[in-house]
Amino acid sequence: MITRRLHPSEHAWAGIPGCAEGGQQQVRRTSETQTENRGADAANLTEQGEKLQDDMDALIDEIDEVLEENAEEFVKNYVQRGGE
Amino acid sequence: MASSMIIGSETEYGLTVQNDPEFDSIATALLLVNSYNADQSLKLLWDYDQEDPLVDARGFELEDEYDIPDQQDNMAINKVLPNGARFYVDHAHPEFSTPECSNVLDLLRYEKAGERILNLSRIGANQLLPVGRSVIIYKNNSDQKGNSYGYHENYLMDRRTPFQTIVERFTPFLISRQIFCGAGKVGSENGTDYVPYQISQRSDFFETEIGLDTMVKRPIINTRDEPHADRERYRRLHVIIGDANMSEYTTYLKVGTTMLTLHMIEDGFLTEDLELRNPVRALQAVSRDPTCKLPVQLKNGKQLTAVEMQWCFHEAAQRYVATHPDCNPTYPDILVEWGAVLERLAADPMQLHREIDWVMKLHLLTNYMDRRTSDWDDPRIAMMDLQYHDVRPDKGLYHVLERSGAARRMLTDEDIMRSMEEPPEDTRAYFRGQCLKKFKNQIFGVNWDSISFNLGEGPIKRILMEEPTRGTKQHVEQLLERSETAADLVANLTT
Numbered sequence: 001m002i003t004r005r006l007h008p009s010e011h012a013w014a015g016i017p018g019c020a021e022g023g024q025q026q027v028r029r030t031s032e033t034q035t036e037n038r039g040a041d042a043a044n045l046t047e048q049g050e051k052l053q054d055d056m057d058a059l060i061d062e063i064d065e066v067l068e069e070n071a072e073e074f075v076k077n078y079v080q081r082g083g084e
Numbered sequence: 085m086a087s088s089m090i091i092g093s094e095t096e097y098g099l100t101v102q103n104d105p106e107f108d109s110i111a112t113a114l115l116l117v118n119s120y121n122a123d124q125s126l127k128l129l130w131d132y133d134q135e136d137p138l139v140d141a142r143g144f145e146l147e148d149e150y151d152i153p154d155q156q157d158n159m160a161i162n163k164v165l166p167n168g169a170r171f172y173v174d175h176a177h178p179e180f181s182t183p184e185c186s187n188v189l190d191l192l193r194y195e196k197a198g199e200r201i202l203n204l205s206r207i208g209a210n211q212l213l214p215v216g217r218s219v220i221i222y223k224n225n226s227d228q229k230g231n232s233y234g235y236h237e238n239y240l241m242d243r244r245t246p247f248q249t250i251v252e253r254f255t256p257f258l259i260s261r262q263i264f265c266g267a268g269k270v271g272s273e274n275g276t277d278y279v280p281y282q283i284s285q286r287s288d289f290f291e292t293e294i295g296l297d298t299m300v301k302r303p304i305i306n307t308r309d310e311p312h313a314d315r316e317r318y319r320r321l322h323v324i325i326g327d328a329n330m331s332e333y334t335t336y337l338k339v340g341t342t343m344l345t346l347h348m349i350e351d352g353f354l355t356e357d358l359e360l361r362n363p364v365r366a367l368q369a370v371s372r373d374p375t376c377k378l379p380v381q382l383k384n385g386k387q388l389t390a391v392e393m394q395w396c397f398h399e400a401a402q403r404y405v406a407t408h409p410d411c412n413p414t415y416p417d418i419l420v421e422w423g424a425v426l427e428r429l430a431a432d433p434m435q436l437h438r439e440i441d442w443v444m445k446l447h448l449l450t451n452y453m454d455r456r457t458s459d460w461d462d463p464r465i466a467m468m469d470l471q472y473h474d475v476r477p478d479k480g481l482y483h484v485l486e487r488s489g490a491a492r493r494m495l496t497d498e499d500i501m502r503s504m505e506e507p508p509e510d511t512r513a514y515f516r517g518q519c520l521k522k523f524k525n526q527i528f529g530v531n532w533d534s535i536s537f538n539l540g541e542g543p544i545k546r547i548l549m550e551e552p553t554r555g556t557k558q559h560v561e562q563l564l565e566r567s568e569t570a571a572d573l574v575a576n577l578t579t
Contacts, residue, residue: 059488060455063448066479068471072463078470080098080227081109081176084234084298084324 119208129529130162168513183513197503224473235328256358260393267327268442287371312532330482340418515555526570
């Protein structure tokens with residue numbers, strides 16, 4: 001299930017329109033399908049939106065596969081000396 | 085009037101060894117540097133005689149001691165590669181410096197070649213580690229615990245440009261360029277206020293406006309004055325404030341717009357007053373506003389957003405390119421991409437989720453959180469923040485995005501592979517790289533602006549290369565062809 005997370009404590013964040021799926025559809029509409037016939041748009045958009053969601057689902061599954069195990073321990077142990 | 089500008093970047097990589105409770109960063113960095121092409125590796129010195137890192141562009145010279153390693157150490161920590169790059173240990177990190185480049189596309193392909201060279205070193209190093217241990221390398225700038233390591237850009241400028249002019253004109257550019265240069269970071273560090281996510285990895289670490297330091301009290305404008313070239317003609321502007329980027333497009337835009345802006349400053353073309361009331365505060369405020377809508381205060385009382393400030397630079401650049409037909413041939417395209425990105429940043433930054441690192445990362449993290457019902461404090465989110473920068477093609481999350489077509493490319497894999505071996509053809513890096521290929525057993529030492537040869541008898545012969553636009557393929561190809569040995573080369577150069 002997909003939930004929409006908000007960041008009420010961070011006012012700057014309220015301005016970000018759709019970080020997740022909604023945002024993607026919006027991108028398509030503004031940058032790539034601008035010149036298309038508006039009548040055919042709605043159906044296309046639904047189809048494209050579903051395709052994008054499927055792609056993103058697959059991508060997130062792949063991230064889970066490659067992500068280091070024991071993330072908490074791993075991140076805690078990553079300590080560098082300053083450089084430059 | 086400026087016509088060319090030599091540029092380069094230096095990337096310090098973060099590293100760790102899996103399953104090694106006594107991980108030693110210096111030993112691991114040494115192992116890495118000596119594991120790249122180990123069987124063909126050259127035994128030569130990095131020539132510190134030409135280096136002067138404690139000289140300050142404002143005219144001071146510090147008296148701190150600067151350690152020059154002895155010969156054995158020198159050979160172990162420095163490698164000069166046939167593509168003209170330097171791969172070495174700097175403090176506790178492996179560092180890759182690109183060869184000198186004449187344009188942003190060359191710089192980009194050498195920087196990306198550097199990532200692959202680091203990955204090959206990693207594979208070589210792993211063969212020497214006990215079973216179960218392996219090196220992991222990150223091209224990022226922070227360990228999320230208050231320790232930062234650098235990514236430095238270098239722009240060789242005309243020394244006649246007054247340093248104060250650079251400080252005034254360039255500072256507002258650096259602060260506002262974050263919106264399309266940031267690599268993105270979960271959380272905040274170095275005693276700054278909490279945010280869940282911010283645009284830049286580095287901004288938390290900058291505390292002053294101008295200075296010589298790079299490791300403490302980091303300045304927005306670094307004053308190191310070490311041109312590695314004719315000191316009378318050139319100043320190497322050492323830009324230490326940038327993030328190391330994974331996205332080819334982000335690096336292209338970062339370095340391309342910066343080079344173009346510095347060319348305008350050099351030519352006295354930037355006249356609009358964009359000086360900020362409090363540059364350090366503005367730097368952090370811009371980094372903490374992923375909507376890119378927050379106005380910052382200028383000295384003259386005006387308030388502008390980072391996007392609006394960038395439009396001022398872009399507008400000047402449009403006039404500059406239109407009136408300078410002999411400008412760098414990459415500039416017209418940079419101008420187009422720059423404008424397109426500013427339009428999208430103004431409309432909705434999330435539209436840049438294939439182009440700009442901080443947006444790509446944020447897009448990935450928010451989609452992950454939505455599908456896994458997690459939040460910013462989930463350790464997997466901090467892990468993803470780190471692993472985005474992993475140089476391993478199978479594990480790095482940027483690489484996962486790139487493979488799935490979710491990252492906009494500027495290069496082909498062939499461009500990058502070729503750049504691991506071949507030097508650029510239109511700077512002195514060509515001469516350095518070809519000498520390393522042809523006379524490798526007779527080279528005694530190398531620096532950016534010299535090569536010295538051991539001819540077996542007599543003193544070491546050092547060839548100075550103070551002019552980085554010479555030593556190009558056009559200049560020296562024939563000379564190299566008719567020199568069978570290093571002795572021939574030296575003789576041909578001196579007769």
